[in-house]
Amino acid sequence: MARERRPSWRDRYPDEITCVRCLEPRDQMELDRLLWCVRCRALARNRASWWGWLGGMLFGGVLALYIWTVIRPTDLVIGGWIATLVAGVWIGSKVARELVYGIMRFRNAKAIEAMPPDTAGEEPGA
Ligand SMILES: [Zn+2]
16 A cells, blocks of 8 residues: 555645635645745745845945945945945845745735735835
8 A cells, every 4th residue: 555646735725726815716736835826926026026125225235334434445445345335235135035035925914915006105126
């Protein structure tokens, strides 16, 4: 009686599952473990990347302040510090994006994409 296929979380669900984010029925292959559909994951990623850039800019601002006030670069090496700053913003945005996405996944807010688009909310940095 060898078990040829291991039971997975998908076995507990019917073929069509309602996505918890947009409340639209989806094929279960489109959903992941948290019952987010492909579209909702993409939306969350997209949103997280905006927050990521914001976080990166913030981090870059602090870094710039630190370089400006503590290190006090001379004109000679300012180019190198600007490169450092750019790298800092880039890395900071990536870290912040993953963090924001992780928080979104962790909080797993229900039906958040089912609401009509918010017309007042503008993307930061757009
Ligand atoms: Zn969805």
